[in-house]
Each structure stands twice: as structure tokens, then as C-alpha cells.
Amino acid sequence: MPSEAKEILKAHIDKSVVLSDEQFDYFFSHFKILSFKKGQAIIMEGDVVDCEYFVISGCLKAFFINDDLKMFILQFAMPTWWASDYNALYNHTKATVNVDCISDAEVLCLSNSDREKLCNEIHKVEHFFRWRTNRGYVAVQKRLLSFMNNDVRYRYEELLKLYPELYNMVPKKLIAAYLGVSRETLS
Numbered sequence: 001m002p003s004e005a006k007e008i009l010k011a012h013i014d015k016s017v018v019l020s021d022e023q024f025d026y027f028f029s030h031f032k033i034l035s036f037k038k039g040q041a042i043i044m045e046g047d048v049v050d051c052e053y054f055v056i057s058g059c060l061k062a063f064f065i066n067d068d069l070k071m072f073i074l075q076f077a078m079p080t081w082w083a084s085d086y087n088a089l090y091n092h093t094k095a096t097v098n099v100d101c102i103s104d105a106e107v108l109c110l111s112n113s114d115r116e117k118l119c120n121e122i123h124k125v126e127h128f129f130r131w132r133t134n135r136g137y138v139a140v141q142k143r144l145l146s147f148m149n150n151d152v153r154y155r156y157e158e159l160l161k162l163y164p165e166l167y168n169m170v171p172k173k174l175i176a177a178y179l180g181v182s183r184e185t186l187s
Helices: 002-014 021-028 086-091 112-121 123-149 152-162 172-179
Strands: 032-036 041-043 051-057 060-065 071-077 098-101 105-111
Touching: 002 021, 002 051, 002 105, 021 123, 051 086, 051 112, 071 172, 105 112, 112 123, 123 152, 152 172
Parallel strands: none
Antiparallel strands: 032 105, 041 098, 051 105, 060 071, 060 098
């Protein structure tokens, strides 16, 4: 798995920056490979969060549960996607977002301190993380605008058009929670 994980991360990084083999090997040496089972929690509300996770295989969900015990899914994370409670990670606060596994998953874990160290040492790594953060911000903004402007049917069709693999990876009740509706409404 380490060589497969390394190849997957390298292909992902290569979309925005090209690191020399030496630079990439050094970069990769800061990640830990972790395996999780379906349903296993990676981050729970109240945790101290010091890592972000790059998905090699499987599918994660980042979610919030309100006082009425209603689940709101903020993000699905499929292979080559990143997940964490970014507010807790960057602001050194307790987690308010949970992250768990929809299926068995293999991830690469990068600590906040290692990410900062790598960004300071290799300009291209800093550029990569800025590129990734910008893309994430744009995606969240598009999702918010879609929530404000489109009905559930349109949002559902848009989601499956953008990410058709979600339909087979994620139960409909979780897709409903992502869209902010009940499973019955989605039907």
C-alpha cells in the first residue's frame, strides 16, 4: 500500500505543482498511512485536531450534529480528496465537525506542524496547499449559492452529475443529509 499511496498522492500533487523526486520523497515522508473500518470515527466533536487526511481509498464524511440530533453533512471525501475539521485544525480549537468512514478507508495523515514546516521549506508545497485551499473555497461557495438558488431536485441532479461515483458509494440517507433534506423528500 505505501507505494500505491505514494503514486496516488504524487499524481494529485502533479495537477498543480511538479516536485523533484527528492522533494516529493521528503514531502511524502511526513505522511502516516492509516486504515479505518466502515463506521469508524476519525475525528469526533470535542477532539483536539492536529491532522488533515488525504483519502487513498474508501469514502469519508465530515458532518455536524445539531442540538436536535439532526445530521448535516458538510463534505464527502472520496479518493484524492482531503478532510478534517479545518476550523479546529487551523485555530487550535476543539472539533465541532465529526469525520468518519462511510466505507473501509485508507488515508494519509499529515499533521498541521508538518504541513507548516513543509510549506516553509518548499515553496512549491506552499503553492500546492494554497491552490487546494482556493479550490475548496470555490466549491463551498458554489454549494452555498446552489442551496440559496436551487430546489432539492436540481441540487440532487447537480451532485450526481458532478460526482456520479457518489451514487454507488454513499447511501441515499447520507446524500439527503448532504442536501439538507429528509430521505423521504429525496425519494
